Amino acid sequence: MKLKQLEGLLGSLDQFENPKIELEQYPTGPHIASRLLYTAENSFGDVENKVVADFGCGCGTLGLAAALLGADHVIGLDIDTESLEIASSNADDLDLDMDFVHCDIKNLKWQDRIVDTVVMNPPFGTRRKGADMDFLFVALKVASNAVYSLHKTTTRDHVKRTALRDYNAVSAEVLCELRFDVPQLYKFHKKKEVDVAVDLWRFVPKKDGEKHL
Amino acid sequence: MRLLTHNMLSSNIKGVTNGFPLLIEVEKVVEKQVDFNEDFLRNMFPKIEWKALVEASRTMGYTELPENAESSMLDSDEFLRKFHHALIELHLEEGALVCPETGRKFPVNKGIPNMLLHEDEV
Numbered sequence: 374m375k376l377k378q379l380e381g382l383l384g385s386l387d388q389f390e391n392p393k394i395e396l397e398q399y400p401t402g403p404h405i406a407s408r409l410l411y412t413a414e415n416s417f418g419d420v421e422n423k424v425v426a427d428f429g430c431g432c433g434t435l436g437l438a439a440a441l442l443g444a445d446h447v448i449g450l451d452i453d454t455e456s457l458e459i460a461s462s463n464a465d466d467l468d469l470d471m472d473f474v475h476c477d478i479k480n481l482k483w484q485d486r487i488v489d490t491v492v493m494n495p496p497f498g499t500r501r502k503g504a505d506m507d508f509l510f511v512a513l514k515v516a517s518n519a520v521y522s523l524h525k526t527t528t529r530d531h532v533k534r535t536a537l538r539d540y541n542a543v544s545a546e547v548l549c550e551l552r553f554d555v556p557q558l559y560k561f562h563k564k565k566e567v568d569v570a571v572d573l574w575r576f577v578p579k580k581d582g583e584k585h586l
Numbered sequence: 587m588r589l590l591t592h593n594m595l596s597s598n599i600k601g602v603t604n605g606f607p608l609l610i611e612v613e614k615v616v617e618k619q620v621d622f623n624e625d626f627l628r629n630m631f632p633k634i635e636w637k638a639l640v641e642a643s644r645t646m647g648y649t650e651l652p653e654n655a656e657s658s659m660l661d662s663d664e665f666l667r668k669f670h671h672a673l674i675e676l677h678l679e680e681g682a683l684v685c686p687e688t689g690r691k692f693p694v695n696k697g698i699p700n701m702l703l704h705e706d707e708v
C-alpha cells in the first residue's frame with residue numbers, strides 16, 4: 374500500500390466523540406500515524422506478518438494502520454470503553470479484523486513472546502506525570518521485537534536514560550522529531566491548537582531469553 | 587476476541603500466582619473467515635501454549651485439535667488448517683473469562699474482554 378493511500382484511509386476514521394481530559398484523549402493525525410507505521414514496516418520490517426499491539430489505542434488509528442500494512446494479528450488496548458467501541462466500528466468499516474482488550478495498561482499482565490511489536494501514542498503525562506513512562510515500561514516487557522512510541526521532545530534525555538538503564542532496552546533511538554498539533558479539545562487550552570514538539574522513538578527490548586518477568 | 591489473544595492474557599489480580607490460562611464461559615461464539623497463512627502459523631506454533639488453546643477451543647465447541655502437538659505436525663496441511671481455525675477464526679463474542687485461581691469473572695461483551703480491576707484487586 375502506498376503511503377498516500379494509507380494516510381487517506383486513516384483520515385476517514387471516526388475519532389473521539391467526547392474526549393476525556395484525564396485520559397489525554399486526542400488522536401494521532403493521519404499524517405503522523407501513517408508515517409509511523411510506514412517507517413516501522415519499510416525501514417525495519419516490524420509490521421507485515423507480525424503480531425502488533427496498540428497500547429492506548431483510542432479509536433484504533435495506529436493498530437488499524439498496522440493491519441492495513443499486513444500485520445497478521447492486531448490487538449488494541451484501552452482503558453475507555455467508548456473509544457474501544459469507536460475503534461471496533463472503525464475496524465468493521467475498513468473490513469479489518471482487530472482484537473480489543475479493555476484494561477489499564479499499568480496493570481496488564483501478559484504472557485510475553487507472542488507480541489512482536491508495540492505501537493503507541495501514550496498520554497504524554499501532562500495530566501498525570503509519568504503516564505507515558507508507565508506505558509513504555511509495560512511495552513518493553515511485552516514486545517519481543519520493537520516498540521514505537523511518541524514522547525515530548527523536552528523529555529528526550531529522560532526517556533533515553535530510563536529506557537536503557539531501568540527498562541532493559543538494548544537500544545533507544547529517535548527516528549525523527551515531529552510537530553504534534555494537540556487540538557483545542559479542552560476549554561482550559563487558551564490557544565486553538567497547542568503545537569508540541571514530539572519525538573518518534575524506536576526501542577528494542579531485550580530478547581526473550583534474557584528477560585526476567 | 588480470538589483465541590490467540592486469549593493465549594496471552596492472564597489474570598492480573600493482586601496476589602494471584604497461577605492466573606493462566608483464563609477459563610472461558612461461553613454465551614456466544616462467532617466464526618470469521620481469515621485467509622490461511624502458513625508462515626504465520628509456523629511462526630506462532632512455538633509461542634503458543636498448546637494446552638490452553640486446546641482447552642479453550644473445546645469450550646468454544648471445537649474439538650478437532652489433538653491433545654498434544656509437536657512441530658513435526660506442521661508438515662500436515664490438515665493439522666495447519668485446524669490450528670488456523672482454532673487460533674484466529676473462532677471468536678468469543680459474549681461470555682466471560684474466569685480467573686483460574688479466584689473464580690473472578692472478567693465479562694466479555696461484543697467480543698471485548700473487560701480486564702479492568704477493582705480498587706482492592708490492584
Ligand SMILES: C[S@@+](CC[C@H](N)C(=O)[O-])C[C@H]1O[C@@H](n2cnc3c(N)ncnc32)[C@H](O)[C@@H]1O
Pocket residue numbers: 396397398399400401402428429430431432433434435450451452453456476477478479493494495496497
Ligand atoms: C493520546 S491518546 C492516543 C489514542 C490513539 N492511540 C491514537 O493514536 O489516535 C491516549 C489513549 O490512551 C488511553 N489511556 C490513557 N490512560 C490509559 C491507561 N492507563 N491504560 C490504557 N489506556 C489508557 C486513552 O483512553 C487514549 O485513548
